[in-house]
Amino acid sequence: MTPVTQVEGKPRASTGTLPKKRLRELFREMLLIRRFEEKVEERFRAGDLPGFLHVAIGQEAVACGVCEALEPDDVIASTHRAHAHTIAKGTPVNAIMAEMYGKKEGCSGGYGGSMHLYDVARGNMGANAVVGGGLPQIAGAALAFQLRKESRVAVAFFGDGATNTGAFHESMNLAQLWKLPVLFVLENNGWAESTPATQQLPLAVEEMAQRAAAYGMTAMEVDGQDIEAVVEATRSARDHAVSGQGPVFLNVRTYRFTGHYVGDPQVYRDKSEVRQLRETQDPIELLRARLGMTGEEFEKVDAEVIAEVEGSVEFAQAGTDPDPADALKWVYADGTMEPASREHSA
């Protein structure tokens, strides 16, 4: 395993501070995400699911590791590849699967779909289908926390492709300028849709922390296939951010085992590369080995999560179709914002 490394300073070994019991729970969560995404791939190919989908198979440890290190009041903004983040932030799979089916019971009430999963009560400010689109809003959420002196962080997930957008650079600049409590979590899988890093990044994948250096921002290099490393790095980044020292950029090296979207024939990519990654870099297999799980133990957990996912499909299929005219229901909020109460008045 690559140790957790601060870009400047000495490499720090993963200290293994997570209790075994908690690691096993995280293993279950990662496996749940994997089985959930395999299921949505299957149901999409079967023609059950409208729209189009992006899965994060291979990147589960990033979502689970980051969210493990957050407090319940912390908020995230996700990307078009949103299922893993949403599950990791605590949304039940039933609500997510129901959203895939466009049902009222979905986590966005059938208004969002796979790329617009929201769960505001659990701190999920929404998945964004515009690459980089959520980043400035995460800076704004962090500004609200800072202005109200709340000990909370706002976390932006994004890919390496997003680091080429203006929204990314303006958000990084603003967050560092104002020392906002933001974690910029780069899920660095080396692909912008079908375009490899070599064709879209002037920096090597392992040099991406230079993006942060350009803004004077603290950066960390993280092995995204090692969930313990992700948890530790995120905890340390969170401590930094809430202490008023400013945002942290996490260059989380990870791998996308699948195509950009479900059904992507991946003509741009060597099949043997994917096979090799699955054999050597699967975060679930790596954790399973570390936990020393027996085949029997694995089968037991696997059967549980498969049943949970199957249950979510049944839940979704039995869900309620929205009234077509409800499409107009949330265009505007009614009324006015309540004036400030006396106690909060200046």
Added chain:
Amino acid sequence: MPEITYREAVRDALSQAMRGDERIFLMGEDIAEMGGSMGVTSGMVAEFGPERIRNTPISEIAIVGAGIGAAIQGMLPVVEIMYEDFLTISMEQIVNQAAKHRTMSGGQVKVPLTIRTQGGAGWSPGAQHAQQLESWFVHVPGLKVVFASTPEDVRGLLWSSIYDPNPVIFFEHRTLYPIKGQVPDELEPIPLGKARIHREGTDVSVIATGRLVHEALQAADEAEKDGISVEVVDPRTLSPLDEETIVGSVRKTTRCVTAHEAVVQGGFGAELAAVIQHGAFDYLDAPIERVGAQFAPLAFAPVMEDFCVPHAADVLAAIRRTLARA
């Protein structure tokens, strides 16, 4: 009733709201010590401090995007985009993000964000500092669009925009900042979606926005000398539109001119014309005339700029055309 300028009226609405509510803060380029490029926020940093009157980098995506994020997290931000031409830079955040969060989340999210901006011709700023782009935003569901033309209106409408639970694009006009007008002693919020009849008339309705409200009033005075009675209506809120007042006016007068500084093609006048022909088809005695700018990027030389944008004389000519007295 005190008399204040349009600029002072904007500042007064912001200051009064901020005094009573710590959720409200301002962000924008040069708004602190400099007081904004138009001097609107002049002096406010002394009263409210740099935390709440925040100078930003030149980053229109981040200004609007951070406003959205803070709004979702319970603040009532007012962000300033120095010139409405620069709204184009923040268009993604406005159109795909601010306008859509509420629907995409199935009603979980409110975005009580006010985006103040200004623009307009009349001082030769050239093609990138003088556009009138309000109609672009009227086309986007989820946004509210306000364009105030008097000190009283700008003060009352800005207050309502700040407290509206939706994203509001709030247009001010560059050349209106120095104009003076009476305002009520106490700030009276003006509800969004209510038009104002500035002047009653019986022969033709001029539905005008922004600077053209004043041009229309001038044209109405001229027309009166010829015995033409002109009604001047300012929608004030372009989205949602007070169709009832506008259609009602045209049903009464049977003729209509729309007037704005933005270019005619695809302008807000087209929307007004569509609403009016549908709501007052049997009442119309003449084709609806549209007054607006020439279809060209605004040229620099004062004579060319002056040629491109409409004035009272253009409104008057349109009024006469509806009466076949051209």
